[in-house]
Amino acid sequence: MIGPHGNGDLVGERYEIQEYVGEGGMQFVYLAKDILLGRYVALKTPKNNAAQKRFRRSAVVSARVNHPNVAKTLDYLEFDERSYLAEEFIEGNDLDKGLLRKFYAVDPYLVARLFHNLSKGLWVSHDAGVVHRDLKPSNIMLVGDVSIEAVKITDFGIAKLADEELTEAAVGGGESITNSQTAVGALPYMSPEAISAPDKTAYPSDVWSLGAMMYEVLTGTKPFGTGLMAITEILSDKEPALPEELLVNPQFAGLVQQIYALATRCMSRTIEDRPTARELVQECETLCYPIEQRYLGSVRDARYRWGFISENGTDVFYHNDSIYGPGIADHDPVCFSKFPGGGADRAHPVMKVKV
Amino acid sequence: MTVDIPSRYQLVSACGSGGFGSVSIYMDSHLERNVAIKTILSESEKERLVDELQGLMSLRSNHVVQVFDVVYEGDSLAGIVEEYIDGEDLWDSHFPQSSPENYLKCLWQISKGLADIHEAGIIHRDVKPNNMKLDEKGIVKVFDFGLARPTDLGAHTVGFKGTYGFAAPELFSGDHVDFTPAVDVYAFGATAIFLLSKSLPDELLMVPPSPLSESQVRTIFSHLDVPIQDVLLGCLSENAENRPLMADVHRLLSKYLLRDRHQAIATHKGKYHNLNSGNRLISLALNTVGSLKIEYNGLGFYVKDRQGEAYINNREPDVGEEIPGSCVVSLGSASRKYYERAFITFDVSNPEVVL
Structure with a gap:
């Protein structure tokens, strides 16, 4: 048993706990079977009282957003003095487990696609008047495994409606929904205003967080480092640098620079300089990226300029120019796309998998 | 009750x-x-x-x-x-008639919904504009599964069920009627006619419907590209076996909705050359050794001309062949020295339909 439930528990006569999935900042997440409808859902319940208070609010808020790039809210219920939110269950990993921990840096084609999809999700959320306020890799779900089929924003745990702000400020004392927790969001992805004036977080703060995440996926490092040191960096006027080694191969360099420029614009210290989510969608539409199946294999024969990857016993040719991130050597596990070629198929791009 | x-x-x-x-x-x-x-x-x-x-x-x-x-x-x-979808159904809505692009976007979404339904092993059996709703963001959803049947049980029915005008001819064949997902494909074809002008030709309203001639169908859809006319003509075939699969209809419509929105980038020695609707042809040549011309026809990138030693991913492409998502064009055969050859990488974008 982890959190309030063990496997087999029945919640609200409807949701049967299958297994513990993990926890977000303020909630436990379970895989549960909706026995009424015979399907699986992600069942979330807050960890403590402070979180409990805003839980229903965030359920109502997330239910307003209906888009393929946002996890669907299915149900909200109260049972045994706890609140529960049932959400579309996503088979896959979050951005952290699915990409950041797997690769040193993610090739720009995949980053462009992520950026594009997340911008769309963010746009419809903002269009519905919803500020997420806690965008971070563990709140981004990737459907599928090696090949990512879809991307969805989830966990509007501390989301709120933009127009609630004034009312709350007017009515609320120390106990109002947004003030009850001082820090809003996850540190490495927090905008300057989210640190210095948490009650001022609005649409542009989400845009900052998205930019910070995209920088991290593309380069493999957080834009402003980790821990409390990040605060100083975020509040300074330092711009996260683009590692030069990512520009070595010309086939990637153009797109890498475009994504970097877009991500840094999202992280503009002057709020007005950040693109809106709608503008982000339009910018992403101009990026040139193929969407291709991904495969896993291991390097069989790495030579000076090129080599072969073995994918289930079949050779796939690669050239060093197609490697994104660190170089590869014999036996290294790799992830790649492939295209028909003479003799053997040709891999592109190729990324080393962390062991 | x-x-x-x-x-x-x-x-x-x-x-x-x-x-x-x-x-x-x-x-x-x-x-x-x-x-x-x-x-x-x-x-x-x-x-x-x-x-x-x-x-x-x-x-x-x-x-x-x-x-x-x-x-x-x-x-x-x-x-x-x-x-609940806050919006009109497609019987009442004027959205499909408002522009050729909106018309195509509607058909594209309906075809996606029906392709998903068929992939799940279900026949809807009552496809018609009244059973499709359009929300304020332009998203179309299919509903009313009251006549739906699993495909695998050997679908049959006793007596007529469905809606005149949209019901396929085989549904009128007698007391005991066997049917397949092709009944939905026919109804999709009839819906495509209805969404143009909000009316159906008399032939389709007869009981049983009498088939439209090829020239009638082509006249109705005369503003559409011939391949789309072809596929809609197929949908309306009297013989169920001649109708296309919904997934194929969807794929074709995707291609046309994305017309002129693809791009390709050719990279040579760190220089980028863009290929798109504004710049449709690229000629790659190495002295007199070999040359390759690639053309964008609005739907994809194709080999237009090939002379001498010109290869794509180490194989000899045929004229007319489509360029894969990412590839290397090499001029000069592998028997030459590395510095006597030229390599140009090619990345083709794969835009998604964004509604």
Whole structure:
């Protein structure tokens, strides 16, 4: 048993706990079977009282957003003095487990696609008047495994409606929904205003967080480092640098620079300089990226300029120019796309998998 | 008969009727959003409600309404709580007629919904504009699965069920009718006609419908590209076996919706050359050794001309062949020294339809 439930528990006569999935900042997440409808859902319940208070609010808020790039809210219920939110269950990993921990840096084609999809999700959320306020890799779900089929924003745990702000400020004392927790969001992805004036977080703060995440996926490092040191960096006027080694191969360099420029614009210290989510969608539409199946294999024969990857016993040719991130050597596990070629198929791009 | 609706749902308006039963709009007080609750009017409709639930539960599609909850009376199903779409159905809406692009976007979404339905092993059996709703963001969703049947049970029915004008000719063939997903494909074709002019030709309204001639169909769809005319002509075939698969219809429509939106980038020695609707042809040549011309025709990138030693991914491409997503063009055969050859990488974008 982890959190309030063990496997087999029945919640609200409807949701049967299958297994513990993990926890977000303020909630436990379970895989549960909706026995009424015979399907699986992600069942979330807050960890403590402070979180409990805003839980229903965030359920109502997330239910307003209906888009393929946002996890669907299915149900909200109260049972045994706890609140529960049932959400579309996503088979896959979050951005952290699915990409950041797997690769040193993610090739720009995949980053462009992520950026594009997340911008769309963010746009419809903002269009519905919803500020997420806690965008971070563990709140981004990737459907599928090696090949990512879809991307969805989830966990509007501390989301709120933009127009609630004034009312709350007017009515609320120390106990109002947004003030009850001082820090809003996850540190490495927090905008300057989210640190210095948490009650001022609005649409542009989400845009900052998205930019910070995209920088991290593309380069493999957080834009402003980790821990409390990040605060100083975020509040300074330092711009996260683009590692030069990512520009070595010309086939990637153009797109890498475009994504970097877009991500840094999202992280503009002057709020007005950040693109809106709608503008982000339009910018992403101009990026040139193929969407291709991904495969896993291991390097069989790495030579000076090129080599072969073995994918289930079949050779796939690669050239060093197609490697994104660190170089590869014999036996290294790799992830790649492939295209028909003479003799053997040709891999592109190729990324080393962390062991 | 009246069904007791749980107090969680508060009546907003008791309005329309679906293909069967009655549909009312309720406010879900848990999530503060409107839902549509479909209840049956008599015991005899129970079977259809169960069919509808099974149809809806077995698939997940961005273009099919979602089920949130069910209402039981005693042990038997009495109502389905579905996603409420605030908008007109396509019978009333003027959106498809408002521009050729909106028309195509509607067809594209309907074809996606139906392709998803068929992939889940279901036949909708009552495809018509009244059973498709358009929300304020332009998203079309298919609903009313009251006649839906699983494909694998050897679908047949006794007597006529469906809607005149949209029902395929084979459904009129006698008392015992066998049918396949092709009935939905026919209805899609009829819907495509209806969405152009809000009317159906007399031939389709006859009982049973009499087939349209090829020239009639081409006249109706004369503003569309010939390949789209071809596929719609196929949808309306009298012989069910000649109708295309919904997934293929969808693929073709995607291609045309994205016309002129692809780009390709050719990279040579760190220099980028863009290929797109504004710049459709690129000629790659190395002295007199070899040359390759690649052209963008609005739908894809194709080899237009090849002379001498020119290769794509180490193989000899044919003129007319489509360029894969990412590849290397090499000029000069592998028997030459590395510095006597030229390598140009090619990346082709794969834009998605963004609604």
